[in-house]
Structures are given as structure tokens and as C-alpha cells.
Amino acid sequence: MAEQIAERLVTALTITEGNGADQSAAKQLQEWSDDLEKDLLSADSIPKFNEDTSNPSLVVNNAANKLHASLIAALDSSLIDADGWSTDEDAAEASLKAASEVSAAVDPSNDDSDRLALIAELLRAAGLFMRWYQTLQSALGSTATNSTLRMKSEGMVLMCMNFIEIDLPTDRKLPDIPRFASIYLFRATYGNDDATIAARKIFVEKLDGCTCLMKALMKGDQPLSLIFSLVRNVHHLLSAHPSSIAKMDKAVEILAKDIPQESGAKHDLLEVLVATISWAFRSPDFPGDNSDRRADLALEILRALFALDAGVSSRSQYSENTMTQIGILLCDLLKLPNSDARVFECKLAAVALLLNAPKEYAGYLAENGGIKPLVDIMAYQVAVVVVERTGSGAEDAAAVVPILLVLQKLAQANAAALQTVKDAVFPPDAEEVFQEKVKAEMINQTGQVKAKNMAPLDAPKGTLRWKLILLMTWTESNVKRAACELLWTLCDDNPTQFVLRTGFGNAVHFLGIKGCVDLPAGVET
Incomplete structure (x- = not known):
């Protein structure tokens, strides 16, 4: 009691x-x-x-x-x-x-x-x-x-x-x-x-508590548990008291005034957080044994970076060097094995951070093997939602919407990223069978949407494309919209390809949103 x-x-x-x-x-x-x-x-x-x-x-x-x-x-x-x-x-x-x-x-x-x-x-x-x-x-x-x-x-x-x-x-x-x-x-x-x-x-x-936190974070040789607690205070203030961002930036600028910086750039909170997570990732191999709390620290910093990104009006104030370091860190994190649950949780936080990442990150991730791990995350999250069916609508959305949106954004921004995602969803070794079915379907078809097949031409049960197509008609609106947007991008924004790949019955509502077909009066778009 x-x-x-x-x-x-x-x-x-x-x-x-x-x-x-x-x-x-x-x-x-x-x-x-x-x-x-x-x-x-x-x-x-x-x-x-x-x-x-x-x-x-x-x-x-x-x-x-x-x-x-x-x-x-x-x-x-x-x-x-x-x-x-x-x-x-x-x-x-x-x-x-x-x-x-x-x-x-x-x-x-x-x-x-x-x-x-x-x-x-x-x-x-x-x-x-x-x-x-x-x-x-x-x-x-x-x-x-x-x-x-x-x-x-x-x-x-x-x-x-x-x-x-x-x-x-x-x-x-x-x-x-x-x-x-x-x-x-x-x-x-x-x-x-x-x-x-x-x-x-x-x-x-x-x-002037922001200066107190920055002084403590910028000290060397401190217990990891203290650093974690300090970062949690920072993370909380970023969301609960947004004016603290400018105060922490100013505190870092003053405290680091004697440290050289690239031309035109200022030392700021982002730089401190990136330096801290860099240490966590690399000293020693990440994530360490079960008693090692660096994964907790990295996760807290990734979430703080997301809150920081949401709390600033422009990313232009950040130095190019710092933004490059973030891209390298995220790519290195994504390439770690998924066998450790702590690493996978950090990867999910990285996915959230990539929602608002600069377009240039798409090229870097594509060139350095960062897209395939994201596809693996999508495959796992989609399987959890579609096959296990353990969550509510809100939980489904939290599980799959971020990764679907991130992959769509990266695929739109970079041709190599697009090809990597497309090959995972529509495997090249299945294309010959698919194209034969396309030829048979397209005979004598006309109109803006030339295909009329009600079901997907080639989506065997259990495949990734089959699971994504199921999400197109999910009860949670954000889930089905995100799945449709990704598949639309993978079909090169082509309505005919979209129907051939997913089926007219699954595609019709989204085609109406895109203005490719006329929806009945009263249907929300």
C-alpha cells in the first residue's frame, strides 16, 4: 500500500x-x-x-x-x-x-x-x-x-x-x-x-541551467551513467521548453570559443550531441556486453537529435562537417547486425531521424551500403504488423509508417537507392514471369490506366510485395497511405505499372487521390 x-x-x-x-x-x-x-x-x-x-x-x-x-x-x-x-x-x-x-x-x-x-x-x-x-x-x-x-x-x-x-x-x-x-x-x-x-x-x-548542462556534458572523463542522465535532461528540455535550444547553443558557443571551427560556423548543441554519440559508438566496439549502457546513451541521443531537429526552424545554421558526421554515424549504425535488440532499437530511432534528413543523405547511404539495412528493417516491421497482428491500429502505424516514408523519400531522391528498394520488393529473378503476365494483360487495353487486373499479377503469399500490398487496404489510414506512396514510387509514378503490380482493387482509391481515376461522390481523398 x-x-x-x-x-x-x-x-x-x-x-x-x-x-x-x-x-x-x-x-x-x-x-x-x-x-x-x-x-x-x-x-x-x-x-x-x-x-x-x-x-x-x-x-x-x-x-x-x-x-x-x-x-x-x-x-x-x-x-x-x-x-x-x-x-x-x-x-x-x-x-x-x-x-x-x-x-x-x-x-x-x-x-x-x-x-x-x-x-x-x-x-x-x-x-x-x-x-x-x-x-x-x-x-x-x-x-x-x-x-x-x-x-x-x-x-x-x-x-x-x-x-x-x-x-x-x-x-x-x-x-x-x-x-x-x-x-x-x-x-x-x-x-x-x-x-x-x-x-x-x-x-x-x-x-541559466542550460549552461550548467552544457558544462557538464563537455567535461571529459565522466561516468557513462552521468552522461546518460545529462542527455536525458537535454532531450526533455528540447521538447518541453523549446527556448532552451538557443540558450544551449549560446552556452556551447561561449564555452568552446577557443576551439577552432570551420569558417562561418558556430559551435552548438548539435556538435556536442554528435561528439558524444560518436564516442559511444566507437569506444570500444558497439554495443558491448549486456552490462554496457552505451546503447542506452546512443538511443537517448538519437531521440534528442530528433527533438532538436523538430525544434529548429532551419538546418542551415549547422556546420557541414557536423551534418556529414551524422550521416556517417547513421550509416555505420544501420550496417551493424540486427541480432542485438539494443542495436535494433537504435536503428529504429535512426529511422525516425532520417524522416527529416537532407536529400544528400540518400546518395551517401546508397554508395555506402546503408539502403539495404533499411529494407531489412522494413521487411521485419511489415512482417510484425501483417503476420503477427499483435498491435492496435496506432501500434501498426508506429511500427511501419516511419520506415515506409523514409524509404520512399530516399528512393525519390536517388536513383541507386530507388533501384535497391525496387529490387528488394520486386526481385529481378521474378521479373520474367511478371512480364509474361503483363503481355497477356495488356492486349487491347486503353485509357490512362491501361491495366484492369483486379488482383496483383505476381505477388506470391508471404513475399515482401504481398505484405506491402496488404497494407494498401489496412484499416489505419496512415499505414495504407504510406504503403501506397512507397509502391507508387517503386512503380515510377506510373498508374499502369501500379495496377499491374498491386491490382486495381487495391489501387483504385489511391489512383483517385492521384487524379488517375474518378472516385464516386462522397469518397474521401
Whole structure:
């Protein structure tokens, strides 16, 4: 029950006196966080309160305030009011004061590992609590006071920034405070409630949080887990607070002012993300063993690049060198084996990125073996939708529409790419049989659409072309439109070829959209 989780947290936080108190509290907090993390990852975990709990909101609020106060006390116990802060404003003021104590409190030169461990576990617990609290909203009701309000104040956001900027020595094992602070920051700014929106705005607009993130990302010799968390913060801000893009670009330009750049170009966020994903791909062979999280980092960066592309008005501001690096990276990624699920997930993110790629990428991919892997992705995704039939209409669209649109775009942009896709869908070794059937069908046919065969002339069950033709009449409109557009391109925009390949019954609606046949009145185009 949810109240038991909150009460157990309070118990862990109550251990504050006596020798070894920090160590004991840190251990209990770690156990609490481990258990809560398992619950959050469980698909069956839906937070509920015991029916006998008279005021569930108060139980959660007490735990949240106790956690917030414990984090303040770990930095400066003199800031704690014996009776607790009477208002959120008083708590916010104490948070601001505590934020200024971060450097002194987290001094690696002091041999106070128990205290550092406690601070790390408090940050981790706070991040998990905010994540858990989001899942509690339906159980608490819309009228409940936001229990995480104190955790999302300006002082707490600033505290996280100061934690992130700490330089921990790499020659000895210390608690990963910057990473837990980065996760805390993500949870404090991720969401659409008033407190979260306010925290996000404070971070971006008032505290210059974008510079903080860029400084941290541009440091060398950092744990991969911290880099991943920083990139996740960046990715989130690109979508939730688009004005952050210009701020991050400006921060990189200033921070990298002494690094040479090609004529007329500026250092920017894109360059930082590309440099980071380049490191992930090549140091060492990608994706590594099952404990290697570089695939998670690469996936997050690919998604961030997609969000960045959607958030800028023009790609012309980016340097030619950076855009070339992206093309090379995507091609190298596509050519990796599909046997590792982590790699395949990265490939799907690369497909989404290619939706808005420059036309020049088509030629590069065609020349360097990048089209065939995309065809393989299409074949697999189409098989999942057509053969396995496990998803809803929306899931079908998510699975096949991006790859269908990408291949159509590449085929339109480059003749070699077109031929590669065409050979995969309409194999050359089947063309002789197809052409014989065409000759028989075309005798005495006239009109703009000279073919009248109702079914495809040559599409054996189970082949890729058979599956694509099935998608032409799919119930989900985006799926059938994307399939039709790709097949139309592979038929050289020729209505007769289109009918011969797919059948008039499958093609008639799309032919009407293209103006090749007259559709009955009232039929949507």
C-alpha cells in the first residue's frame, strides 16, 4: 500500500542521532529506494491506499517534507527549524541557503564518506519519490496539495545544479552524487503540473541551467551513467521548453570559443550531441556486453537529435562537417547486425531521424551500403504488423509508417537507392514471369490506366510485395497511405505499372487521390 511506502521512508529518515547514524540512514534509504524502483518497474504496480487511511494526502505530504528537510540538514543542520517550517515559503528560503553550502558539504578532500553516501541516497530517494508521486495522482485526487512542491523550489533546483558541477576525483570510489542530482533535476522538471512547469522555467530562464548542462556534458572523463542522465535532461528540455535550444547553443558557443571551427560556423548543441554519440559508438566496439549502457546513451541521443531537429526552424545554421558526421554515424549504425535488440532499437530511432534528413543523405547511404539495412528493417516491421497482428491500429502505424516514408523519400531522391528498394520488393529473378503476365494483360487495353487486373499479377503469399500490398487496404489510414506512396514510387509514378503490380482493387482509391481515376461522390481523398 502507498501509505506503507511513505511511512517506511519516514522511518528511514528518522535515524539521525548517534555514532554511525549517517551510515545507517544511508543503508535504509538505499533499501527503500531499491524496493520502490522495483515497484515502479513492475507493470502490475498501481499505487493504492488502504481504505482505512483517513487522510492519504497528509501521509504522503509528511514523508515528502521529511525527505526535503533531511536533505537540507545533510548540508547544514543549522538551517532546520525544530518545529518544521510553517510555510512553503520558509522552506524555500532554507533551500536557497542550503544550495550555497553544497561546495563545502561535498568536499572530496574531507574523509567523510558516510556523509557523502547519505547525501547521495537522499538525492536518489527524492528523485524516486517524485517519480512515484506522479503515479499517485489518480489515487490522491486532483484536489490534493502537491506534496513535492518543496522539492521543486528554486533553491532545490539550484542545489542540484551545484551538485552536478562538483568535480569528484576518479582515483577513489565515491558516491555518484552528480548523477543522482541530475536524476533529481529531471524529475523536478518533468511533467505538466504547475510546480513542475515553474521549476522548469526557473531552471532555464532564471538560473541559466542550460549552461550548467552544457558544462557538464563537455567535461571529459565522466561516468557513462552521468552522461546518460545529462542527455536525458537535454532531450526533455528540447521538447518541453523549446527556448532552451538557443540558450544551449549560446552556452556551447561561449564555452568552446577557443576551439577552432570551420569558417562561418558556430559551435552548438548539435556538435556536442554528435561528439558524444560518436564516442559511444566507437569506444570500444558497439554495443558491448549486456552490462554496457552505451546503447542506452546512443538511443537517448538519437531521440534528442530528433527533438532538436523538430525544434529548429532551419538546418542551415549547422556546420557541414557536423551534418556529414551524422550521416556517417547513421550509416555505420544501420550496417551493424540486427541480432542485438539494443542495436535494433537504435536503428529504429535512426529511422525516425532520417524522416527529416537532407536529400544528400540518400546518395551517401546508397554508395555506402546503408539502403539495404533499411529494407531489412522494413521487411521485419511489415512482417510484425501483417503476420503477427499483435498491435492496435496506432501500434501498426508506429511500427511501419516511419520506415515506409523514409524509404520512399530516399528512393525519390536517388536513383541507386530507388533501384535497391525496387529490387528488394520486386526481385529481378521474378521479373520474367511478371512480364509474361503483363503481355497477356495488356492486349487491347486503353485509357490512362491501361491495366484492369483486379488482383496483383505476381505477388506470391508471404513475399515482401504481398505484405506491402496488404497494407494498401489496412484499416489505419496512415499505414495504407504510406504503403501506397512507397509502391507508387517503386512503380515510377506510373498508374499502369501500379495496377499491374498491386491490382486495381487495391489501387483504385489511391489512383483517385492521384487524379488517375474518378472516385464516386462522397469518397474521401
